[in-house]
Amino acid sequence: MLDLLAQTGLNAVYAASYISLVAVGLVLIFGVMGVINFAHGELFMAGAYAIVALYAGLNVPFFLAVAVGLLFVGCLGLLMERALFRPLKDNPLGGLVASIGFLMILQALAVMGFGVRMVHIPPVTQEVIAFSDKVRLPVARLYVIIAAIVLLSALWYFLKRTRFGWALRASAQDPEAAALQGISITQTARIAMFIGAGLAGIAGALTAPLVSVNPHMGHSVIVTAFIVIIVGGVGSLEGAIVASVAYALVHTFVTTFWDGVLADIVGLSLMLVVLIVKPTGLFGSADRA
Amino acid sequence: MPKFLIWVAVLAALIALPHGLSFSQQEILVFLTINVLLVASYRLLTLTGEWSLAHVVIMGVGAYSSALLTKKLGVYVPVSMLLGGVVAALIAVLLSFPLFRMKGFYFLIGSFAAGEIIRLLWKRFRDPFGGAKGIKGIDPMPDFSIGFYQFDFFEPTSYYYFAGVIVAFCLWILWRIEKSPVGLTFHAVHWQDKLAQASGVNVRAYRTLAFAIASGFAGISGALLAHYVGTINPNAFDIDLMVFVLTWAIVGGTATFYGPILGCVVLTVLNEIVLRELGLEQMRPLVYGAIMILSILFLPNGLESIVQKLTKRRAAKSAPERSPAE
Structure with a gap:
């Protein structure tokens, strides 16, 4: 029993890692651009297909492929910023629809390029860290956990300790005042979009060998990310991380001890309860709603 | 007079339309007719300024209720369709208690969560909802004749006419609601909620009313769908x-x-x-x-x-x- 608890705990840490990478990117984009990026799950999917094309297709070394995937998805983010979100700056519903359109295009491209069926990716490493007979952590999952810790710490440092990060937070807080202080809103939007998309891309790339890669894999990812950013409070990076961990724990445990559908129901109910008790999320403030 | 003639021409075109189409296109036409009611009812909801993501699930509530009422209780099909709408409206009133504590983006996501919970409950509980496979063999609308036309509901054309009349009637009601003082209040709730509140309008009650009416018509559109395709499952919504x-x-x-x-x-x-x-x-x-x-x-x-x-x-x-x- 203790083994099962420990193993489920490890699984939850892994789930929390990739969920928080996706959710933090989504929060960053919403904070700076004020737009809900519905295509965020598909950016995750694009990252996974970068691995399919480069690592499984062209035999590029795995970590090089991950780096290229990160850059590629980051550039997709820049494209979205320039082509969709900047022209639709004053039209939040428009940004929503445009991102849905972009999502459909990315899905169709994945279907056309790689087929509808899931793709098999050769495992990166078969190594497993065994804590005991029944408590094991595959090293491939450890990569995801390490990436989440390193990248999110780096992001935290970037946001709180550098001038760029300071400008970014300023324009998230009050775009007009930030612009009056000489901060280029376009520039900060570009940076936020690149980082946000890149984080989703790297999460997709690193988890690609561990999950079934298919054109519609972004769907469950975006639903989870929405739950997490709502529970954490939209616009709060710390909240998104805390909520990722909490959601992953609850979801993994309910899945292990009961079943997956019930876990989804519990997760959604939890979010509804948070919204009823505190309609701005655990860490949110009212002004961004 | 010319306006009247335009309406007659539109009506004639709508009646003649299915005869120029292939079978699969006729089927699409039926779905399109049902979706017109769905999207028109959605507009009533957006009048109060809220964008719900639960509307399609509410449509599903109408579909499931109507299907279960005919299957388990043997309710006559057109009556069950109406009841499907009523159940959908009641569920909406229930949902309004948690959801209307939220606004804007939070309402959008909160409504999504509420809808998704309902949908997953259909998936989880095989009795009575049939689980992931849903409900099969739903009673079709019984055939009937109105003298000069024999409705045979295995033909998409017949169902198109039947659904068309119901949808047209529902659209007329929706239009009348929008033009009524109640509809104008919906506008006020959206654009001037503080002023409306200060003028003694119960904003919350009007938002709930719009949500319930819109959901009722969405439920009817769901019931129309259920008795046409004969099988519904959670993924359809x-x-x-x-x-x-x-x-x-x-x-x-x-x-x-x-x-x-x-x-x-x-x-x-x-x-x-x-x-x-x-x-x-x-x-x-x-x-x-x-x-x-x-x-x-x-x-x-x-x-x-x-x-x-x-x-x-x-x-x-x-x-x-x-x-x-x-």
Whole structure:
């Protein structure tokens, strides 16, 4: 029993890692651009297909492929910023629809390029860290956990300790005042979009060998990310991380001890309860709603 | 008089329409008719300024209720359809208690969560909802005759006429509601909620009323769907269809009554008929997505703004002609 608890705990840490990478990117984009990026799950999917094309297709070394995937998805983010979100700056519903359109295009491209069926990716490493007979952590999952810790710490440092990060937070807080202080809103939007998309891309790339890669894999990812950013409070990076961990724990445990559908129901109910008790999320403030 | 003639011509065209189409296109026409009611009821909800993501699940509530009422209790089909709408409205009233504590983005996501919970409950509980496979063998609408026309509901054309009459009637009611003092209050709740509240309008009650009415009609559209296809499952009412409803409304424009309907018709015809005929089967979502992006970039006020421009230009043209006579 203790083994099962420990193993489920490890699984939850892994789930929390990739969920928080996706959710933090989504929060960053919403904070700076004020737009809900519905295509965020598909950016995750694009990252996974970068691995399919480069690592499984062209035999590029795995970590090089991950780096290229990160850059590629980051550039997709820049494209979205320039082509969709900047022209639709004053039209939040428009940004929503445009991102849905972009999502459909990315899905169709994945279907056309790689087929509808899931793709098999050769495992990166078969190594497993065994804590005991029944408590094991595959090293491939450890990569995801390490990436989440390193990248999110780096992001935290970037946001709180550098001038760029300071400008970014300023324009998230009050775009007009930030612009009056000489901060280029376009520039900060570009940076936020690149980082946000890149984080989703790297999460997709690193988890690609561990999950079934298919054109519609972004769907469950975006639903989870929405739950997490709502529970954490939209616009709060710390909240998104805390909520990722909490959601992953609850979801993994309910899945292990009961079943997956019930876990989804519990997760959604939890979010509804948070919204009823505190309609701005655990860490949110009212002004961004 | 010419306005009356236009309506007669439209009616005649709608009656003649299915006879020029292939069988599969006739089926699409039936779905389109049902979706017109869905998107028109959605507009009533957006009048109060809230964008719900639960609307398609509410439609599913109507479908499941009507299907279960006929299957388990043997309720006569047209009656069960009406009851399906009533159940959907009641569920909406229940949902309004938690949901209307939220606004804006939070309401959007909160409504999504509430809808998804309902949908997952259908999936989880095999009794009575049938689990992931849903409900099969739903009683079809019984055939009947109105003298000069024999309704045979295995024919899409017959069901198109039947659904068309019901949808037209529902649209008329929706239109009357919008033009009534209640409908004007909905507008006020959206654009001037503080002022409305200060003038003694119970904002919360009106938001709930709009939500319940919109949900009732969505439920009827769901029941129409259930008794046509004969089988429903949780995945038929998932977020994909909701995204379509949302884009129909936004691409069509929500400032007028006909905007969302226009969006629904144009995008459906484009997606299901034009792109299919062009043989772009695999590229369909790609082209559809591109059209969505282009229309939101270049037509931010929706397709209805084109219509408004055209009618305005015609009015402007006819005005100087009339002026010398005056």
